[in-house]
Amino acid sequence: MKIIPENVVAVPDVVEAAKGATILVIVIPHQFVNGVCDKLKGNVHPKVKAISLVKGFYTTESGIRPISHLIKEALKISVCTLSGANLANEIAQEKFSETTIGYKNRHEGKLFKRLFETKYFKVNIVDDVLGVELCGALKNVIAIGAGMIDGLKLGENTKAAIIRIGLLEMKKYIKMFYKGIKDETFFESCGIADVITTCYGGRNRKAAEAFIVTGKSFEQLEKELLNGQKLQGTLTAKEIYLVLHRKGLEKEFPLFTTVYRIVFEGLDPHKIVEDIV
Ligand SMILES: NC(=O)c1ccc[n+]([C@@H]2O[C@H](COP(=O)([O-])OP(=O)(O)OC[C@H]3O[C@@H](n4cnc5c(N)ncnc54)[C@H](O)[C@@H]3O)[C@@H](O)[C@H]2O)c1
């Protein structure tokens, strides 16, 4: 495994790390972004540009909001998003992958492409900040479902069915609740490709498979399997279920609803097939 390059310096104090910076790359588990933004408020360069790689939502009492909106409003800065089929350990080994950057201002999209692109990390930029970000958040819930299928040993055809249905629910949810999302975004790396890679090689899939096989809780499995890293998919399943429940839309999103009920309400995991397919 490749080690961190010498020109990357770890600075534990986020205010110190951001001092004088004209570019912020924000990549932490979504549950911590609000706290980090609070610390950075009033402490960033006036001309700073940010890019969020976070895959998740920000929860408030009135519902859930995109992380890019939270960053933009807290720090009063412009925010691009980056998301794709990007398992970190494979990128560290310089195996080829694609990614998608969402921009509002094309100059910023091009700037971030220049910053991130390498011969093994191909960037496509699209005029769709929210579409890129929201695909990255919702695919984690599909991966929890796919991991359950692996744990139940139901085979590849069933898993493909869950992935297909998950993709449809992901697109339906995003188009239903957010304006201006482009259809083409779902065919970028941040869309279908990330759903596939996460459903085969991600931590959400792995934890969900173990949840079925061992019967342990996700909290326990996060500690045992992820070596200090954080799961995103179970929290996101809960966050979007609360929206669906409040609006009486559970039947229109059977996969998202069933994943939530298996994880949080003790529903029989076999219902993932019976209630959906
Ligand atoms: N790991 C991947 O393969 C991958 C790939 C693409 C996108 N992402 C997304 O990037 C984001 C971060 O993922 P990750 O795998 O780097 O997460 P991670 O669980 O490895 O945590 C990353 C960092 O978050 C910080 N952190 C931990 N607890 C914190 C706290 N209480 N307050 C503030 N910061 C804290 C720490 O610096 C930690 O090193 C997630 O939204 C994830 O979905 C991850």
Ligand SMILES: O=P(O)(O)OC[C@H](O)CO
């Ligand atoms: O390991 P996961 O399930 O958090 O997925 C990692 C990345 O988001 C894959 O693109």
